[in-house]
Amino acid sequence: MNFKRHGLIAGIALTATLALAACGSDNNEPTTSASGGASGGTGSDVACASGTLTSQGSSAQGNAMAEWAKAYQQKCSGAQVNYQATASGAGITAFQGGTADFAGSDSSLKAGDEQTKAAARCGGAPALNLPMVTGPIAIAYNLDGVKDLQLKPETIAKIFAGTVKTWDDAAIKADNPSATLPSTAILAVHRGDSSGTTENFTNYLTQTAPSVWTFGKDKVWKAPGGSGEQKSDGVAGAIKKTAGAIGYVEWSFAKTNALATAKVGNGAGEFTALTGEAAGKTIAGAKVTGTGDDLAMTIDYSTKEAGAYPIVLVTYEIVCSKGNAADKLALLKGFLGFTSSKDGQAQLDKLGYAPLPETVRAKVEASVKNLA
């Protein structure tokens, strides 16, 4: 009968699906060979250790971590570093629960519950925020025939708040006196999921255009209108395929999608193009607000430094100052020592991140040495 025959086919299909699913699920278990102790560097100044590090968190630093893990594992044969780019919140939760050896986060641990739980996980010692991956946030746009778009903070705020609706609006014209702007409608693209990129970007708008941007800073997008996209690749993809779109996205994603990026007005009153160097100037002006080995930072978005690109993102590694598992400590210090080394930071430039300024980098390196 018809039904039986279908049942047979469906049965075969089911079996095939199960078999395929079984094949797909067994490749994410790392081979563990945990044993502590530094086993001597093979690279120039990389401290090698064998074992497995498990970590997760911010997707903004996912590309950087993947690159570092690959480079470190090449130099140190017995080491295995896993970084899952889930989300900052998930990373912190995993770190507090003890399932991650360190967490990547777009914001430092908040005083109160977050810090207390992290300290409890570290056997009472405080958890440290170590700035490790910094990167500019690009204002990427898709507008035929308009190169070198220039935008002041107030204009950016107006666009994303939905008060400027077309590209030939007077506010945009005032910033770009020489450009011929079409009357295309603006599609302002923002992150639909919660993200540290949104938090940094809205923080920037809050500080530089307080009269226009009244929505405050938050991980979730609070302004009305626009269109939400999932993750950075969603934002970049939406800008790429929609004429008239503009959005904020980590520079690395703007680069890989070959998107045009706007020049942004800074506190010195000039429009600055996005380069690693220009972003580094803003980060160099950031103040360290953490105490001791903790290096939580505050960024001055309205920096008056000439040539500084003001919209930057600082992401942290969150790690126990003391109380790290004995069999992980050597590898943890080795890996984070590598990522905070000059050599490690230099590898990020091609990925669209900016290296840490030397003053900050030296402090991070010193903090990593003090881990216990």
Added chain:
Amino acid sequence: MLFRGTATAAGSMVLVIIAAIAIFLLVKAIPAINKDTENFLTYKDWFTDGDQPKFGVAATAFGTVLTAVIALLLAVPVALGIALCLSHYAHRRVATTLSFIIDLLAAVPSVVFGLWGRDYFYEPIANFSKWLHDVAGWIPIFGSNGPYGKSVLLGSVVLGIMILPIVTSLSREVFLQTPPENQEAALALGSTKWEMIRTAVIPYGRAGIIASVMLGLGRALGETIALALTLGSVFAVNFDLLGPGGVTIASNIASRFGEANEFGRSALIASGLVLFAITLVVNMAARAIVYRRREFVGGSA
């Protein structure tokens, strides 16, 4: 005796699981709802961070129902057409192959539908939206004058394609079960094939059609990642189908859960409770309809 015991245990297990889910949702949700500084049922936005959490399900619940209903309106006529074609018009061998292919459509993971909708289907829908606005812009639901991006229309069309296989294969089975005597009697009375289908096949299968539509609706209400990828996640309550917009309870949970703190998660679970309630109401309505129609079709449903 042993068999009876096992069957009873299995049957009561369903109740236990449902009750456990409801209790879990309630326990997690109530503290969050109590701390909400806005009305949980009528507030549109979803801001759970900070000292004064403000969140409500007005926009998400509305979006859930809206996308599901539009998806049904688009998918059900097509699905019934396919089902009738497969059961009564197509050559038997063709029908077998085709129905197998349609069943395969049900096996495509929803994230694939979502990515396809976001990356490839997006542009045709944007062009179609523009055309629709030019032609019928005076109808309020097509009133948006752009930019046309990820809209309720895009999400609903993708959702419609996703529920197509369920509705099709269930109603095909129902149509195939129409007693041959009824069909032959209709033909013998001189009706054409279409009249036979209208007078014998469709009335006989009505309860089954409703059941299949309700199953499709259930899937549409709960669909998560495909809508998270294709809707614009704009928290608003309106019938604008073309402009960037749309958010559903499930898509909101999917996009917010990763970065949410403990309180934020409780709040999202509270919205899950609302979805649970909506689904329950829909299912009960479906049951009621099927029950009411039972006598009409002779108790076979």
